[in-house]
Amino acid sequence: MPSDINSTCLQIQGLVNFNYTSYRYVIWHLLSLSFNFYYVLRSVGGAAGSAFLLLTAKYIYRLLLSPLSCFPGPRFAACSKLFEAYHVLIKNDWLDMLEALHHEHGSVVRIGPNELHFSDHQFCLQHHKRPDLYKCDNYYGILSYLLGGFADPAHHKTRKAILQPLFSGRTLADFSDSGASAHLDTLVDRLSESSHATGYLKTQDLKAVHDSTRAFSAIDLATVLRSMPPIKMVFNCVPSLRCFSPLGWIDQVIAPSPSEPGLANSWTIANPNQKISNNLKLIKSNSVHEKGQKSVLAMLSQQLPEEHILIHALAQAVFIGNESLLSNLTVLLHHLIKNPDCIRRIRAELDELDVGLYGHRIWRDPKVIRLKYLTSLSFTLKLLEHDPTLYPEPLKFKPERWLETNPDSAAMKRSSVTFGTGTRTCLGQFIAHQVLRRTVAALVYNFSMTFADELSDEMGGYTYLNTYPKKGHEGYLKLHFPPRFSP
Numbered sequence: 047m048p049s050d051i052n053s054t055c056l057q058i059q060g061l062v063n064f065n066y067t068s069y070r071y072v073i074w075h076l077l078s079l080s081f082n083f084y085y086v087l088r089s090v091g092g093a094a095g096s097a098f099l100l101l102t103a104k105y106i107y108r109l110l111l112s113p114l115s116c117f118p119g120p121r122f123a124a125c126s127k128l129f130e131a132y133h134v135l136i137k138n139d140w141l142d143m144l145e146a147l148h149h150e151h152g153s154v155v156r157i158g159p160n161e162l163h164f165s166d167h168q169f170c171l172q173h174h175k176r177p178d179l180y181k182c183d184n185y186y187g188i189l190s191y192l193l194g195g196f197a198d199p200a201h202h203k204t205r206k207a208i209l210q211p212l213f214s215g216r217t218l219a220d221f222s223d224s225g226a227s228a229h230l231d232t233l234v235d236r237l238s239e240s241s242h243a244t245g246y247l248k249t250q251d252l253k254a255v256h257d258s259t260r261a262f263s264a265i266d267l268a269t270v271l272r273s274m275p276p277i278k279m280v281f282n283c284v285p286s287l288r289c290f291s292p293l294g295w296i297d298q299v300i301a302p303s304p305s306e307p308g309l310a311n312s313w314t315i316a317n318p319n320q321k322i323s324n325n326l327k328l329i330k331s332n333s334v335h336e337k338g339q340k341s342v343l344a345m346l347s348q349q350l351p352e353e354h355i356l357i358h359a360l361a362q363a364v365f366i367g368n369e370s371l372l373s374n375l376t377v378l379l380h381h382l383i384k385n386p387d388c389i390r391r392i393r394a395e396l397d398e399l400d401v402g403l404y405g406h407r408i409w410r411d412p413k414v415i416r417l418k419y420l421t422s423l424s425f426t427l428k429l430l431e432h433d434p435t436l437y438p439e440p441l442k443f444k445p446e447r448w449l450e451t452n453p454d455s456a457a458m459k460r461s462s463v464t465f466g467t468g469t470r471t472c473l474g475q476f477i478a479h480q481v482l483r484r485t486v487a488a489l490v491y492n493f494s495m496t497f498a499d500e501l502s503d504e505m506g507g508y509t510y511l512n513t514y515p516k517k518g519h520e521g522y523l524k525l526h527f528p529p530r531f532s533p
C-alpha cells in the first residue's frame with residue numbers, strides 16, 4: 047500500500063518538523079528536571095544513582111516523548127538497540143523477527159530508538175532514489191573511505207563521478223575480452239582435469255579464496271556495530287582499538303591518509319603495506335594490455351593518481367565485487383542443479399551458437415551475454431525481493447519470470463533492487479552480469495554438474511547459500527564436474 051506509506055512518511059516529516067517546538071519545550075523541561083534530580087542524587091547516592099537516573103530519563107524520553115513514539119513496535123526496541131543486538135548476535139533470528147514484527151504491526155515498525163523499518167517495497171524504492179540519501183554511518187561508516195561506505199551524498203557524488211566511467215562501455219568490453227575469458231579458460235581446464243580425480247576443484251585453493259573473502263568476519267563486525275552504536279563510538283574516539291578487531295587487517299592494507307577530504311574519522315597509517323604499493327607500481331608500468339589497450343587497473347591508476355585513493359578504489363572492487371560474485375554464483379549453481387529444466391533451456395540456447403567459431407570455449411563468443419534465457423538469470427534479495435505481490439511464488443527459482451513482457455513483469459523489473467537503486471546503484475553490475483553469464487555458459491555447456499554430497503548439504507541446511515554466513519557457519523558448495531565432451 048504505497049499511498050499509506052507515503053502518508054506515514056509525511057506524518058514522520060510532520061512530527062519532526064511541525065511539532066519540533068513543542069517537543070523542544072518538553073525536552074527542556076525533562077532535561078532540567080533530570081539535572082535537578084541528578085544533583086540531588088549525586089549528593090545522596092553517588093555516581094551509580096546518577097547514572098541510573100539519567101538512563102531512566104533517557105528511556106522515558108525514548109518511550110513516550112520521542113517523535114517516533116507513535117509508531118508501533120516492541121517497547122524494548124524503542125528503548126534500546128540492544129533489542130536488535132540480541133536477535134542478531136544471540137538468537138540469530140533477526141530476519142524472521144522483522145517479518146514477524148511486520149506481520150503483527152503492519153508496514154511500518156519501530157525497531158530502534160531512532161529507527162523505523164518499512165516492509166513496503168515501493169516506499170523503499172522511492173526512498174532510496176532520493177539524491178540526498180544519507181547512508182547509515184554506523185554500518186557503512188566502518189569503511190568510510192570506500193565509495194560504498196561514504197555516508198555523505200555530496201562526498202559520494204564527487205568520488206563516483208571519477209570512478210563511474212571506468213566501470214562501463216569500452217573498459218568493460220576490454221575486460222571481458224581479455225581478463226574474464228582468460229580466467230574462464232583456466233577454470234574450465236582445471237575442472238576438466240580435476241573432475242576425474244576428486245570430483246571438484248582442489249579444496250585447498252577454494253579454501254584460500256573463501257577464507258580471505260566470504261569467511262572474513264568484517265561482516266560480523268559490521269552487524270555488531272550496526273546494532274551496538276556505542277562500540278562504533280569507542281572506535282571513533284580511540285581508532286587504535288580497531289586493530290584488535292577484524293578491521294585491523296583491512297586498515298593495515300588500505301588505511302586512509304588523514305589528509306583525505308571528507309573523511310569523518312581519519313587515523314594515521316599504522317603499517318602501510320609495502321607489498322600493495324609495489325604491486326601498484328607494477329600495474330602502472332604494465333599499463334598496456336595484450337591487444338595494445340590499457341587494462342582497467344592501469345586506467346584507474348591514471349584517473350586516481352594519488353596512491354591511497356587508488357588503493358581504496360581497488361579494495362572496494364575486491365571486497366564488494368569478489369564477495370557478491372562468489373555468493374551469487376554459488377546460489378546460481380545450486381538452483382540450476384536443482385532445476386534441470388533450466389539447464390536444458392540454457393544448453394538449447396547455447397547450441398544455437400556457431401560452435402565452429404570458438405569450439406567448446408563458448409564463453410568467448412560475445413553473443414553469449416546477449417542470449418535471452420541466460421540473460422534472465424538473477425538472484426533476489428531476502429525480504430525486499432520476496433514480496434509475493436510483486437514476485438509470485440517468491441521462493442521458487444524461476445528465471446522465466448524475467449522474460450515475460452506483460453505490465454506485471456515490467457513492474458517487477460522496475461522494482462528489482464538486486465544491484466541497489468538510486469544514487470548508490472552498483473557500479474560493477476555490468477561486469478557482474480558478464481562474468482556470471484559467461485561463467486554459467488562455460489560450466490553448463492561443458493560439464494554435467496551434480497552435487498558432490500547432496501544429502502549432507504541438505505542435512506547441513508545448505509549453509510553455503512547464506513550470503514553473509516556467521517563465523518563457524520560458512521559452507522562450501524561442492525560439486526562434481528564430469529565433462530560432457532571427450533578431450
Ligand code: HEM
Nearest residue numbers: 193194363366367370371374464465466470472473474478
Ligand atoms: C552479482 C554481483 C553483485 C551484486 C549482487 C552487487 C550488488 C550491489 C548492491 C546492492 C550495491 C548497493 C549497496 C548499497 O546501496 O549500499 C552495490 C554497490 C557497489 N558495487 Fe556491487 N554487486 C555485485 C558485483 C559487483 C562487482 C563485481 C563490483 C566491482 C568490480 C561491484 C562494485 C560495487 C561498487 C563500487 C559499489 C558502490 C557504488 C556506490 O556506492 O556508488 N559490485 N553492489
